Amino acid sequence: MIFRTENLVAIGFVVLGPIIGGLIAGVDRILTARMQGRIGPPLLQPFYDLSKLFSKRIAPVNRLQVPFIVSHLIFVVLTGFLFFEGSDILLIIFVLTLAEVFLVLAAYSTGSPYAAIGAERELLLMTAYEPMIILTLVGLYQAAKSFNFYEILASTTPLILQLPGIYIGLLFILVMKLQKSPFDLATSHHAHQELVKGLTADMGGPVLGLVELAHWYESVYLYAIVFLFFSSSMLAACIGLVATFFFVILIDNVTARVKWQAALASAWIITLVAGAGNLVPFYLITRGH
Amino acid sequence: MTNLLLLLIGVPTAFGLVALLLKRYEIRSVVVVMAALIQAGLAVAFAASVGGSLPWQSGPAPAFLDYIILGLELTIAAAIAIIGARKRRLIPLVLALVQAALAIAGEKWTGGIESERLFVADQISLLLVVLVGLVGGLILFYSSGYMKTYTEEHPEIKDRRRVFACVMLVFLGAMYGLVVANDLRLMLLFWEMTTLASYLLIGYARTQEAQKSAFRALNLNLIGGISFSLAVILLAAKAGTVELDKLQALGKAGGASLAMVLAPAVFLALAGLVKSAQLPFTSWLLGAMVAPTPVSALLHSSTMVKAGVFLLLKLAPVLSGTMPGYLVAFVGAITFLGASFAAVSQRNAKRILALSTVSNLGLIVTCAGIGSYQLVWVAFFLILFHALAKALLFLGTGTVSVGTGSLDVEEMSGLVVSMPRVTLLMIVGISAMFIAPFGMLVSKWAAMEAFINLNSIVSPLMIVILAYGSAVTVLFWTKWLGLLVKIPDPTAPRGLLEAKVTKQEFIAEATLAILTIAACVTFPFVSAHVVEPYLLATYQQAFGLNRGNAFVTVLMVVMTVVVPGLLIFLTRKPAAFSPAYMSGRPQGPGLSFRGSKATEKRVETRNYYLTEFFEEGRILGAGSGIALLLIVIIIGTVLL
Numbered sequence: 024m025i026f027r028t029e030n031l032v033a034i035g036f037v038v039l040g041p042i043i044g045g046l047i048a049g050v051d052r053i054l055t056a057r058m059q060g061r062i063g064p065p066l067l068q069p070f071y072d073l074s075k076l077f078s079k080r081i082a083p084v085n086r087l088q089v090p091f092i093v094s095h096l097i098f099v100v101l102t103g104f105l106f107f108e109g110s111d112i113l114l115i116i117f118v119l120t121l122a123e124v125f126l127v128l129a130a131y132s133t134g135s136p137y138a139a140i141g142a143e144r145e146l147l148l149m150t151a152y153e154p155m156i157i158l159t160l161v162g163l164y165q166a167a168k169s170f171n172f173y174e175i176l177a178s179t180t181p182l183i184l185q186l187p188g189i190y191i192g193l194l195f196i197l198v199m200k201l202q203k204s205p206f207d208l209a210t211s212h213h214a215h216q217e218l219v220k221g222l223t224a225d226m227g228g229p230v231l232g233l234v235e236l237a238h239w240y241e242s243v244y245l246y247a248i249v250f251l252f253f254s255s256s257m258l259a260a261c262i263g264l265v266a267t268f269f270f271v272i273l274i275d276n277v278t279a280r281v282k283w284q285a286a287l288a289s290a291w292i293i294t295l296v297a298g299a300g301n302l303v304p305f306y307l308i309t310r311g312h
Numbered sequence: 313m314t315n316l317l318l319l320l321i322g323v324p325t326a327f328g329l330v331a332l333l334l335k336r337y338e339i340r341s342v343v344v345v346m347a348a349l350i351q352a353g354l355a356v357a358f359a360a361s362v363g364g365s366l367p368w369q370s371g372p373a374p375a376f377l378d379y380i381i382l383g384l385e386l387t388i389a390a391a392i393a394i395i396g397a398r399k400r401r402l403i404p405l406v407l408a409l410v411q412a413a414l415a416i417a418g419e420k421w422t423g424g425i426e427s428e429r430l431f432v433a434d435q436i437s438l439l440l441v442v443l444v445g446l447v448g449g450l451i452l453f454y455s456s457g458y459m460k461t462y463t464e465e466h467p468e469i470k471d472r473r474r475v476f477a478c479v480m481l482v483f484l485g486a487m488y489g490l491v492v493a494n495d496l497r498l499m500l501l502f503w504e505m506t507t508l509a510s511y512l513l514i515g516y517a518r519t520q521e522a523q524k525s526a527f528r529a530l531n532l533n534l535i536g537g538i539s540f541s542l543a544v545i546l547l548a549a550k551a552g553t554v555e556l557d558k559l560q561a562l563g564k565a566g567g568a569s570l571a572m573v574l575a576p577a578v579f580l581a582l583a584g585l586v587k588s589a590q591l592p593f594t595s596w597l598l599g600a601m602v603a604p605t606p607v608s609a610l611l612h613s614s615t616m617v618k619a620g621v622f623l624l625l626k627l628a629p630v631l632s633g634t635m636p637g638y639l640v641a642f643v644g645a646i647t648f649l650g651a652s653f654a655a656v657s658q659r660n661a662k663r664i665l666a667l668s669t670v671s672n673l674g675l676i677v678t679c680a681g682i683g684s685y686q687l688v689w690v691a692f693f694l695i696l697f698h699a700l701a702k703a704l705l706f707l708g709t710g711t712v713s714v715g716t717g718s719l720d721v722e723e724m725s726g727l728v729v730s731m732p733r734v735t736l737l738m739i740v741g742i743s744a745m746f747i748a749p750f751g752m753l754v755s756k757w758a759a760m761e762a763f764i765n766l767n768s769i770v771s772p773l774m775i776v777i778l779a780y781g782s783a784v785t786v787l788f789w790t791k792w793l794g795l796l797v798k799i800p801d802p803t804a805p806r807g808l809l810e811a812k813v814t815k816q817e818f819i820a821e822a823t824l825a826i827l828t829i830a831a832c833v834t835f836p837f838v839s840a841h842v843v844e845p846y847l848l849a850t851y852q853q854a855f856g857l858n859r860g861n862a863f864v865t866v867l868m869v870v871m872t873v874v875v876p877g878l879l880i881f882l883t884r885k886p887a888a889f890s891p892a893y894m895s896g897r898p899q900g901p902g903l904s905f906r907g908s909k910a911t912e913k914r915v916e917t918r919n920y921y922l923t924e925f926f927e928e929g930r931i932l933g934a935g936s937g938i939a940l941l942l943i944v945i946i947i948g949t950v951l952l
Contacts, residue, residue, distance in 0.1 A: 082890040083883075085802040087728070090879030097875055110864055114757055120869060121747050124790050125876070131794030134726075134903050135892035139917035147920070153783035161764060161775055170761075224893045287925065291780070299776045303379075304587050306772040 029173060033108035036243065037100060044239025045069045047246070051272055058276045073235055077226030084133040091129035091232050092226065098122035099237040103244045105133050111170040113160050118239075123149055126222070126234065133225040141221025145209035151290035152196035158298040162189040163251060165306055172247070181255040183263065188301025190252050194267065195293045198274055199286070200245060202238075203277035206286050314370045316358050317431060319440070321489045324351045330483030332474050335806060341456045344477050345816075349450035351484060359438045364439070368847070370431035373495055377430075378423070385415045388504050392530070395511075401527055407534035411504070414541040421548040422497060427555045432494035435846035439692065440491040440614070440622055443699045446827065447614040448484045454707050455480065455606035457816030461714055464606055466480040469517045476516060480610065483509040487615045491622055496544045496554045496580075503540055503583070503619070507533040510616055513607040514600045517907050525599030532596045536586030543579035550576065554625055556626060563630025570630070574941075575950040577630045581640055581681075582943065588620025588673045591647045592936035592943075597670060600935025601662040605710025608662060612669045614701035618695060621673055624680040625691055629850055632683030638770060639946045643939045644677025645777045650935030652781045655788045656926040661709045662719050664788060665702065667928075668745065671781070672698050672752070678774065679759065685851035686762035689757050692843050697751030700831055701744035708738040711817045715809035722846035725795045730809040733818065735796050740825040742796075744832065745784075746789040747872065751832045754865050756782055758857070784926075791919050799852060802889045802904045832869045836862035 048069040055064025083089045102119040106112060123145070130142035154291075160170070166185050167175040175182075183190055199206040210222035223234055246264060253263035281289075327347035334340040344382035389412035396405030414688035427837035433441070455476075461472050486505035493499035507530065515526030548554050550572050561576060562569040589597035597617065601608055611617060624631075624640070631637030658664045661740060676694050679687035709719070710862050716723045727735045744750040756778065763774045831838075836857055844854040857865070894905040894915060907913040 028377060029512060068728060084890055084892050085799040085878065086883060086889075087797055089883050090876050091797075093879050094876045098871075101871070105864060110863055113760060114861060117753055117757055120786060121868075121872065124747065124786070124793070127790055128794060128797050130800050132797045133892045134798045134800045134915075134917065136894070136915055136917050137893055142794055143791075143920045145924075146787055146794075149790075150783045150787040154779040155787065156777070157760070157779040157782070161760070161779075170565060219893065219895065226889075249703075283920075286923070294779075295776075299772070303772040303776070306775075309771065310767040310771070 027109075029107065029109040033106075034105045036103050036107045036240075039176045040100070040103060040240045040243050041236055044241075044243050045073070046237075047242050048239060050268075052267070054272050055276060058273070069235075069239075073232050076232035076235070077229050081229050082227055083230065084135075084225045087132040088129050088225070089230060091125050091132065092230050093130065095122050095125040096233045096237040096240075098125060099240050103240055105194045106172060106244050106247070109171050109173055112172060113157070113164070113170050116156055116160060120149070120153070126237075130222045132227070135225050136178055137221060137224035141209050141224060144283055145222050147287055148199050148206060148209055151287045152199045155192045155196045155290065155294040155298050158294060159189050159193045159248065159303050160184045162302050162305065163248075163297075164304070165309055172251075175204055175251050176254045179255055181253065181259060183252040183259075185305060186252065186301055188297040189232075192293050192298035192301075193249065193252075194270065195297075196290055197245060197249070197267070201271060201292065203240060203275040205274070207275075208280055208283060208286060211280075284289070313358070313362055313368060314431065315352070317370070317433075317488075317492060320351070320354045320358050321485050323347070323354060323485070324481045324488075325485035327351075328478040328485070331477040331481060334474070337473065340474065340477060341460075344456050345453055346480070348449040349479055350448035352479075355441050355449075355488070359442050359445075361440060362433055367432050367434040367849075369429045369433075369494075369557075369921055372426060372428050373430040373498075374924070375426070378497070381501050382415060382419065384502065385501055388501075390416065392508060392511075392534070392543070395530075398572055399523070399527075403531050403533060404527060407531065407538065409788070411534065411541060412536055414538065414545065418545040421545050422554055423551065425554050426549055427495040427553075429494045429555060429557065430498065431492045432557050433492045434849075435842050436622060436625055436692065437491045439696060439842070440618060443489060443614040443618070443696070444484055444487045444491070447699055447703045447824070448487070449609060450823055451606050451609045451613070451703060451707065452480060452484075454609075454817050454820035455604075457580075457814030457820075458606055458714075459811065459885050460708055461606065461814060465714065466517070469519075475512065475662060476604075479509050479512045480606070481607060483513070483610065483615060487619065490619055494556050496540075496547065496556055496559075499556070500537070500540050500544060503587075504537050506616055506619060507537060508585075510611060512564065513611075514603045516603055516607065519602070522602045524563070524869060525596075525602050528599050529581055529596040532586055532593050536583040536593075539579045539586070540583040543576040543583065546579060547573065547576035560626065563627075570634070573630060574634060574636065576639055577627050578946060578950045579637045581627055581631060581636070583945070584620040584623040584627070585640070585677065585943070586620070588617045588624070588677060588783050589670050590620075590643055590674060590677055591650060591932065591939035592938070594670050594932060595653070598663065598666050601660075601666050604704060605713075608666075609703050609706035609710070612665065612706060613699045617669065617673055618699060621676045621680065621691070621695060624677055625688065625695075628680045628683035628688055628691075631681060635680050635949050636946045637683060639942050641678045641681030641770065641774075643942050643946075644674045644679075644681055645774060645940075646674070646935050646939050647671070648674030648678060649781045650674075650778050652784045652788070653926050654785060654928040654931045656791075657921045657923045658788075659720050659722060659921065661713070661719050661724070661792075662706070664721065664792065665705055665709065668785075668788075669698070669702055670704075671785070671795070675756070675759065675781075676681050679762075682766065682768070682770065682774075684762060684766055684885060685847045685853045686765060687759065687854040687901075688851070689839070689843055689847060690759045692846075693751060693758070693839075696745060696835075696838070697828070699754060700824060700828045701741050701750075701752065704737065704741035704821060705745070707817065707821050708734055708741060709822065711813055712738070714812055716833075721792055721795055724792075725797045725798050726800050727809075729799055729801075729804055729806055730739060731813070734811060734813060734821065735773045737821045737825045738796060739793065740828060742789050743872070744828045746785050750869060750872070751828075751835060752833075753782075754835070760854075786936065795809055795919065822842065829869070829873065830835045833866055836866065849873040 049066040053063040099122045130138040179280040253260040389408045390409035486502045490502035511530040655667035678690035897906040903915040
């Protein structure tokens with residue numbers, strides 16, 4: 024079997040993904056705390072939390088919940104694997120949708136009112152952010168003429184300059200995708216709020232641990248997509264990535280949760296104005312070569 | 313081969329007439345099942361025997377056929393006129409008379425023309441032949457069980473199952489004729505036969521609503537038929553031919569010969585838009601859901617609406633790159649977007665299915681209107697996957713609604729417990745409609761890539777429309793899926809509602825589910841051996857999935873079936889279930905909690921329907937307005 028670098032990176036993602044994702048979560052919590060005038064937990068706190076979750080007893084609510092959650096994790100990891108393996112990222116992003124559907128179905132299956140509302144709202148958020156994700160990938164393709172992660176990575180012109188509107192749209196839905204305020208309406212990190220935990224209300228112990236793990240994996244390739252916008256220079260990429268990360272946390276801390284109407288309408292309008300407003304002229308200029 | 317083809321058209325028709333004579337239900341049921349099997353066998357045999365060297369062409373029409381066609385056409389027009397007169401409906405009466413007048417007056421131009429090839433079958437025809445044979449056959453088989461329950465459950469509806477069986481069979485025969493006819497006069501005859509047949513089937517229950525819907529379908533499709541007649545006359549007058557393949561050849565040649573056939577092609581395309589229920593003609597298909605389930609399944613999957621997109625796909629080489637072609641594509645795009653938006657606010661299962669059909673047909677029309685070879689590839693697979701999955705979903709919904717006594721999707725909450733076997737099949741159908749690895753979504757993904765590669769001004773607009781439309785598709789299907797897998801009480805006994813499900817229903821649904829998955833796994837093969845040769849012959853360019861993507865999609869289908877399946881199997885006997893979180897003291901394992909004074913409070917949840925954003929009337933109304941304007945412009949561009 025021929026081993027390409029891509030395969031190594033993809034396997035690296037499967038092995039190291041949780042570590043990077045966990046560290047991202049750790050930095051997130053420290054930064055959040057500092058913004059709120061607290062010192063915050065140690066950097067490795069997310070790992071301690073996760074290991075505690077896994078030390079608990081599995082208490083499923085029904086016979087479909089656990090299979091759906093495990094499927095969710097498997098498909099999130101598979102999406103990332105194929106992503107770093109160099110598969111068509113437009114195709115891969117539809118696989119991610121499938122992974123999300125499994126998570127929503129797990130919440131639906133329990134039938135509890137909190138999980139049901141969480142599931143509905145998560146679905147709404149998916150509807151809200153999906154058009155922008157597609158436009159992002161099409162925009163990246165149009166700039167780099169490829170749906171392959173590495174070929175887009177190798178592009179010599181800074182994509183952010185060609186796709187500023189699309190970057191803004193992506194930033195907007197990134198907040199949604201990472202379940203940050205003001206779009207944390209499906210589930211929040213604080214169980215004392217009116218939603219309880221929404222989507223994950225009926226998940227506990229190792230089951231909740233798997234959801235958290237999937238979330239870490241996901242954040243790695245979401246930030247990898249952000250990375251693509253700055254990939255022409257290593258310095259720019261680092262600055263862009265850090266700035267994006269900081270911005271998402273800042274937004275999380277300075278905004279209050281919105282209603283679903285505002286989430287859906289604002290995401291769709293941003294997608295249309297910034298996303299399509301960038302993509303359509305960009306496509307027309309660069310077409311036909 | 314011509315003989316085999318004539319058998320294929322004749323056998324279902326003959327069986328239909330036999331069924332009409334058989335009074336005993338049991339005997340008739342056996343005959344119908346036999347007919348279903350035989351016609352499916354004939355369809356596959358015909359496809360297999362001509363499949364080697366396509367396009368297959370028959371000889372010229374016998375001289376007297378012209379008169380037979382005219383005679384039959386006038387008979388159909390007369391039948392419709394009589395129906396109109398007896399039911400005191402002016403519109404069908406007038407439309408039928410116009411059609412008859414066109415048929416007679418048209419003789420002046422079409423009368424002397426002898427077509428060289430009466431029948432031509434290419435890969436698209438054969439796709440339809442196989443779908444009509446297999447899906448149509450399974451629907452007939454299902455109906456032999458379903459109609460028995462239906463008649464018992466609806467004593468107020470007069471038992472006209474003899475007519476029902478007859479019309480269903482004749483319908484299939486007409487579909488075969490329609491998809492292989494090359495002489496457009498002959499195709500028009502079959503076209504009008506399907507119109508009449510759908511009228512009879514939609515109006516089966518003879519309630520006021522059924523009558524209204526049946527007449528709406530009749531009126532709109534008669535208008536489509538008149539457009540078809542005009543197209544044939546125009547083609548004969550301008551180009552001196554009535555053959556579809558010659559129309560295609562002239563259109564592809566471009567320049568002056570394209571200008572000669574563009575107007576007839578546009579009128580044929582309009583007929584196709586009506587038949588495939590595009591905006592502003594959508595209402596006939598939405599109304600058609602009053603019919604018994606097998607009728608809906610048949611109209612939505614392999615017949616009727618597929619005849620519309622079939623014709624458009626045949627016209628794709630002519631319309632491609634022309635102004636009317638782009639406008640037709642936009643009618644499709646608006647329909648795609650509008651219907652999927654409208655589906656979000658629906659609670660009626662059949663209406664969700666109907667709007668999803670309209671939406672998918674819209675996408676197929678878009679592909680055909682732009683008509684690049686890549687988009688034709690997409691359209692081919694959309695037709696294939698949609699026919700299988702939608703037939704499965706309609707049949708499943710029919711079965712479920714007998715069990716729950718309702719078409720409301722909310723009543724399907726917890727179905728995985730009360731009807732586990734049927735629910736599994738429904739899940740296959742719903743997944744096939746929108747979940748990543750399955751056919752419909754692969755086709756949508758391919759459509760996206762095709763639009764990107766098109767390098768046309770319309771590309772980015774279509775990409776934006778597709779991006780929004782597919783996001784909404786995920787929303788309304790997952791909502792439904794969520795209801796199916798809801799388990800209000802994990803300790804409740806399973807399969808309580810499954811007793812009424814007849815064997816015929818379950819076998820038909822299970823076979824469709826297997827066919828759906830098989831199509832998803834084998835589609836790279838179908839692409840390489842069926843679709844790509846067609847594209848090479850028609851466009852001198854072929855499109856197929858590259859090996860990596862084909863591998864990824866097939867891998868995903870297998871994983872999507874195997875992973876949750878295996879996990880559910882492995883965890884089938886957990887130690888104990890925790891109660892769901894109720895924000896109160898839970899009362900046992902079900903969805904209820906203990907209120908004050910130890911009263912038991914039941915908890916019920918309902919889905920979001922988001923009517924303030926996705927109100928059907930407003931969306932379809934606006935869409936119809938735009939589509940109508942586009943159609944006026946289309947007619948304007950070719951007439952002026």
